[in-house]
Amino acid sequence: MCESGALRLGPVALVGAGPGDPELLTLRAVRRLEAADVVLHDSLIPEEVLSLVPKTAKLISVGKRCGDVKDRGIQQKEIHELMLANSRRGCRVVRLKCGDPFIFGRGGEELEFLTAHQVPCEVVPGITSALGAAASCQVPLTHRGFNTNHVHLCVGQSKAKTLPDMDWKELANRAMQQTAVFYMGLKLLNQICATLKEHGAPADTPMMLVESATSPQQQSLHATLGTMPEEVLKQDFGAGGPVLIILGPTACFPAHLESLASPSKKRRTEPSPAVAGAQFLGGELAA
Amino acid sequence: MCESGALRLGPVALVGAGPGDPELLTLRAVRRLEAADVVLHDSLIPEEVLSLVPKTAKLISVGKRCGDVKDRGIQQKEIHELMLANSRRGCRVVRLKCGDPFIFGRGGEELEFLTAHQVPCEVVPGITSALGAAASCQVPLTHRGFNTNHVHLCVGQSKAKTLPDMDWKELANRAMQQTAVFYMGLKLLNQICATLKEHGAPADTPMMLVESATSPQQQSLHATLGTMPEEVLKQDFGAGGPVLIILGPTACFPAHLESLASPSKKRRTEPSPAVAGAQFLGGELAA
Structure with a gap:
């Protein structure tokens, strides 16, 4: 009171x-x-x-x-x-x-x-959004097996709507050995990708975009540093909510998990068990 | 069940x-x-x-x-x-x-x-500990006024108890323009500080250590990249719990806040108001 x-x-x-x-x-x-x-x-x-x-x-x-x-x-x-x-x-x-x-x-x-x-x-x-998006998209930000022991959280644009002052060369050089998460980067996505490639980042570095992370409207888009600008145009992505950019080896994790889960690749003979616990996994806020 | x-x-x-x-x-x-x-x-x-x-x-x-x-x-x-x-x-x-x-x-x-x-x-x-420690110690990880728009989360030691594979030159060059948080870095603190200085990081870059962040045993130690190794020895710091290292301009934020709060520096004529809302601020988990 x-x-x-x-x-x-x-x-x-x-x-x-x-x-x-x-x-x-x-x-x-x-x-x-x-x-x-x-x-x-x-x-x-x-x-x-x-x-x-x-x-x-x-x-x-x-x-x-x-x-x-x-x-x-x-x-x-x-x-x-x-x-x-x-x-x-x-x-x-x-x-x-x-x-x-x-x-x-x-x-x-x-x-x-x-x-x-x-x-x-x-x-x-x-x-913070990076952690929320990582969890809900099942994309680890660090992973020994993917050689990523380093996370950058950065902004994708500065106050003046230009690329922020960062060491782009270092980001490019280490693109495959770390995870970089850009907040508020969609508007400058093309510049971010071009700048990283100019500085030598491999075009096939996995990249994903997450819109409205953790909300019911969450959407994600998976591509690479080289292909993402085109993919965004094709899909008309990012019209609805704030977008986070995740760049690094683990950005392909969802596809990687899918390949692990696929019985055809595993030579398993037992039947694939039904998914249990939907309520446990999909709970919503108790009123 | x-x-x-x-x-x-x-x-x-x-x-x-x-x-x-x-x-x-x-x-x-x-x-x-x-x-x-x-x-x-x-x-x-x-x-x-x-x-x-x-x-x-x-x-x-x-x-x-x-x-x-x-x-x-x-x-x-x-x-x-x-x-x-x-x-x-x-x-x-x-x-x-x-x-x-x-x-x-x-x-x-x-x-x-x-x-x-x-x-x-x-x-x-x-x-994650970096966010918990930042909040409880009142140290912003990004801050426009301190020119820090970039956060690194990294480990302070690798599996082999050596310095992890990172771009130490970049970390050193940007020491005053970003916040780096090292998890598990206490054991290699001297090497971390020496390596950063060798690569040109200013010795007066603010640095803080946080032990057992957010727990009742939380302790913090404030110094600089140059003085921290000695301070740790003096204070016998880090015996009790996991230690996080925060390096960057905002690591001096608690002292900065103290100077802002000090009436002697503000030429205020009204009396300093009593601190209200201790219960609101210091709550514990409801049983």
Whole structure:
């Protein structure tokens, strides 16, 4: 409950909502939402998540899309001011962000602002999209057998909608020995692929795109560094939601698993057992 | 409930338990544990997490330490066989892993094995230690103001207890423009620091160590690439639990926040408000 004329600043929790699937919220995120007086949330936060907030609390959409580099609608400065104003009213504020607050989430800037104003502040981590997509698409980000012991999380475009300042030569050289995940890279996909190839990355490096990872609308597209730009055009991919690019040997994992599972390649004589436990595997958020 | 003489294979869920704090489990992880017949779990999984498993279910410690590169006790092959044997009994199996199954967790190998045996398999992502430590230590992994738009997750040692095969020159060159997180790096800390300096990384690059991230025993140590080896010796750091190394400009964030919060540097005339909401911020897992 907010206190009118509060003498104490209400606490602000910067909470990661995860990649989209409401069941990927952490227990702490749920507790913070249930105890909130005010929730300032990004766009694309699912209704099931927002419904955890008490009816008496105030929900304010601050209009940034998950993983979007642009600030849409209310700008970052206004988000800061809204957090502060509600804290000054003695409210328990949740700033609910897609993914994880500290991976391309501006959590650092919000933490700085709040700290400078003496607002007590907590950060609740969330499943970042790369991990959510990897799990739901069954693509390991590290794998000894595929010689990938190194993961890069990077953005696919900078503020100015150009390729970000990165060591593209290194990314290209190591393309087959690591997993690179580009957030927000679809618009510059062609440039990303061309730049990596110019720097010597093998055209047959596996690449996949994941749209709306972990949501019911999830779609994925599997190709290579060389063929992906064309595939995207063919399939008209990425119109619906945020897209993640995964580049590296394990990006072909789904096809690899399929070949492992195929009885024709395994010389098994026993019949293939029926798939059990659909309910166990396919559960949805309990009401 | 396992079915004796089951005709169908029971499903296996590879579940990330997160970095240690039981409240950082996802809702889906909780549901899988609550529905499990058999749980094969790493060491260092907290008692509060295991207590979510029904009393009638079987808990089997498979003895690997979180983030440990060695296989202790039961080897990986035996874990595979245990998963398969219990699936063949028709049991719902949870393979509960520290952190995230797909980040240095051998989830890929387990998934391959299960798929090759036609076992229905699901992956539930977890908060990986880097994200858990970043949130609990308030160290953003990306930050525009600190010019870090790129995160590396890597191991600090290879199977042979030597430095892993990575592009150390690139890591060194970009030390001040990205965040590198080394899992399992404490034993080779001196070599990591020396190698990065040899390749030209600035000695004053901020570095922090986090031990037992997100657990009640969490400790952190803040220094630089140049001074950390000496600091570790002085403080006898890292005897208790797994240690994560964070290298990059934002590793000094806690000190930076302290300077922002300090009223003496802010010329504020109003009194510093009392910290509110301790209960909101410091909650523990509800029983």
